[in-house]
Each structure stands twice: as C-alpha cells, then as structure tokens.
Amino acid sequence: MGRLFGTDGVRGVANVDLTAELALGLSVAAAHVLGEAGSFEGHRPVAVVGRDPRASGEFLEAAVVAGLASAGVDVLLVGVLPTPAVAFLTAELEADLGVMLSASHNAMPDNGVKFLARGGHKLDDELEERIEAVYEEHRTGAPWDRPTGGGVGRVRSYDEGFERYVSHLVGVLPNRLDGLKVVLDEAHGAASLVSPEVFTRAGAEIVTIGAEPDGLNINDGCGSTHLGKLQAAVLEHGADLGIAHDGDADRCLAVDHTGEEVDGDQIMAVLALAMRERGVLRADTVVATVMSNLGFKLAMEREGLSLIQTAVGDRYVLEEMKEHGYALGGEQSGHVIISDHATTGDGTLTGLLLAARVAQTGRTLKDLAGVMVRLPQVLVNVPDVDRTRVGSSVELAAAVAEAERELGATGRVLLRPSGTEPLVRVMVEAADIDQARSVAGRLADVVKSALG
Structure with missing residues (x-):
C-alpha cells in the first residue's frame, strides 16, 4: 500500500x-x-x-x-x-x-x-x-x-x-477595525458565517462575496485561488482592502485598495513589523518555506529580522516554530501561523491582524506591503507525471543545473512534487520576468519528457 x-x-x-x-x-x-x-x-x-x-x-x-x-x-x-x-x-x-x-x-x-x-x-x-x-x-x-x-x-x-471560536478571534485583536471597509471572499467555504461575524464585531464595514455555500460551489471561481472577483469587488465598493480565504479557511490572501494582490510573504512582512513593534515577535525571527520570494528574505534582512526557511508545507513551518518557540511563520500561499493564538494556519485571524495593522497605522495596505519588493517568480504545475522520480532523474538534475548556471546569483530554481495533487511544481525566480518564464517553460518540458 x-x-x-x-x-x-x-x-x-x-x-x-x-x-x-x-x-x-x-x-x-x-x-x-x-x-x-x-x-x-x-x-x-x-x-x-x-x-x-x-x-x-x-x-x-x-x-x-x-x-x-x-x-x-x-x-x-x-x-x-x-x-x-x-x-x-x-x-x-x-x-x-x-x-x-x-x-x-x-x-x-x-x-x-x-x-x-x-x-x-x-x-x-x-x-x-x-x-x-x-x-x-x-x-x-x-x-x-x-x-x-x-x-x-x-x-x-x-x-x-x-x-467560542468567534469570541476567541475578536479577543486577540490588538485594536478595533472601526472606519475600515473590507471585502471578504469566503470561497463558499467553511468560514462563510464565521469570518463576516468576526469582522463585523471588530468594527469593520464589510462587503461579503462567495459566502453562499451549497455543497457544490466551494472554491468555484472564488476564494484565495481565484482573486479576480475580490479584486473587482474592492474597486467597485471603494474598500480599504479585501480578504480571501480557501475552502477550509486556514489560509488568507489579500487585495489592497488599488486591486493589487498581497500574498502570504507580504502579509508576513507586514505582521512581522507589527509584532516586533508590540514586542511579541520572539527572537525577531520569522519562519517561512523555501517557496518564499527572495524579496521577502531581503526585506527581513533590511529590517534587521532573521528568516528561517523550511521544506514546503505548513507542518514543517509549525515544527520549526514549536521546537524553538517562534511566534510567526507561514507560506507564500497564505498559510500564516501566529503561534500565540493558533496551532495551525488561521485565515480569519490573519486577515483580522492585517486589517488591524491598517487601522492602527492609518496607512494603506499597499503602503504597508511595500516593505518588500517581490522579485519575478514563475510557478508551473506539470500534471500527469511520476512525481516520485523528481529527486532521482539524471536528465532532470542536469537541466536544473544548467538553469541555475544561467540564472546565477540573481535567481533560483525549485522543483518539488506536490504533496496533495498528482503533479510536479516548477518554480523559477529571476530578476527579469521574461527570463524566469523562459527557464520555467524549458524545465517544465524536461519534467514532462523525463517523468511522463
């Protein structure tokens, strides 16, 4: 078996x-x-x-x-x-x-x-x-x-x-959200009732989309994997920000007032500075995975914070956090763990704390997220291949080595089998988006030929 x-x-x-x-x-x-x-x-x-x-x-x-x-x-x-x-x-x-x-x-x-x-x-x-x-x-x-x-x-x-859960979330907020207008995309998922209730009690004016689950429409063109509707709604309603969850609401992505996406790396950067300011970012350290953008690492270094990177998966982030007592960690995909208040990624909690930072500072989310500059990063999912041979294929190893030589110190390559789906993920980061796309496309072709 x-x-x-x-x-x-x-x-x-x-x-x-x-x-x-x-x-x-x-x-x-x-x-x-x-x-x-x-x-x-x-x-x-x-x-x-x-x-x-x-x-x-x-x-x-x-x-x-x-x-x-x-x-x-x-x-x-x-x-x-x-x-x-x-x-x-x-x-x-x-x-x-x-x-x-x-x-x-x-x-x-x-x-x-x-x-x-x-x-x-x-x-x-x-x-x-x-x-x-x-x-x-x-x-x-x-x-x-x-x-x-x-x-x-x-x-x-x-x-x-x-x-009990709603009261817990409202109780951990460092400040209220009065004066903020927030669009919530619940992905027709598990937070469809919880999230609007929490944000309302916290004082925000809310607009809700994707909050009518019928058992069949979960994640269907909405939520954290499909941000288009949220971006449009934020612009339509003149909201300060938008928050998107996935089906079980253990992740959170955001949209600023201009409709631009704010990913998990940027969210962690904003929260890290807020937590340091409140004296709750233990050891001035954030834990992330190897999938985090190089721009996040550079931003943390510039702000005098340490970044520890783990294998992909929030469980590995959690293990590192538990072992050393760190307070903040997460993934670019929006799994953010605040260990003082949660034992796993909590999308509603993350969204609340992000909104609280906007309300507390009076700055826009766009301005706050500007603490880091995302380097161009291309992710290609290659389906219908033998993901178990990613680490053993000589042909694939040679292609990766060639790509790394081409990118030099300004980029990186990461290939990994998905832990939840039958596919291989090819990630390429480079200073130039066209170069990143070109390298990622070539590597995806090699994955298909070598592992197909």
Missing part, C-alpha cells in the same frame, strides 16, 4: 479515492494509535469533528463518527467550521483528538481527512505512519478490539463551538 497521508492529511476524490470505508477505518485506527500514544490518559476519549460545506463531507462525517464511536470515542460534532476552529476547539475543550473533513483549496469533487492530536496540533510523520500501519493490518484481516454496551462512544452536537 502506498502512503495514504500527504502533506495535509488523506486527500482524494470523494467516493473514489476517499471512500466511506477508508474514512471509517482510518478513524478507528487513529483512535487506537492515539490511545496507545498516551493521549487518552486512562479516561474516556473525546474527539471534536468538523467539516467544510462539501456535499461529500456529509457522508464522510458519518463514516468518521461511526469509526470513532465504535472505538469507544465520544464525539462532539461542531458542524461546518474552519480547520483552525476545529484545532482551537480541540485544545480549548481538552479533547483527545480532532478531525477535520476538507480538501482545503481543492475543487469540490475532492475531500480529505485531517487528524489533530491533543492540543489541536497536526500529527507528526511517525504517528501518521502508525495510523496507516494499524489501518492496513486490520484491513487485511486482523480483528478490531471493539467495545460493547456502555463502552461505545456517544455522539452529540456542540453548537457552542461557533461562538
């Missing part, structure tokens, strides 16, 4: 790759493994289960609940809430694990299962591998140890989760 867990849980086409049977079996295995790991500490275990609005989340939620309850885990159903809300509630309620059903920014036919450990933290590789091993062992014939009678788990709705 190939590895089921990717960089963000188990993900695939719902009812094809991710079936009810798989969701149920993984949930039972997770209950057994986390119990053996000592998370349950001898008491009756409790799980928080949430989902985004995808239609497939309804049957997958039922399967996960069945698996957990059959393993003796009591389940608190929080309904449609963002991933960071489920993480927050897992910690706040001192639950033994959390489960979120979402495929994040992926299109509607996909779905995913994300497990969270006690405290609302993502599982490390070792725990995921143990869950897979237990699942496979029992899938091939070994019987589950099943409780009976009063030993089976009980299931109830926990409707208070919405209010």
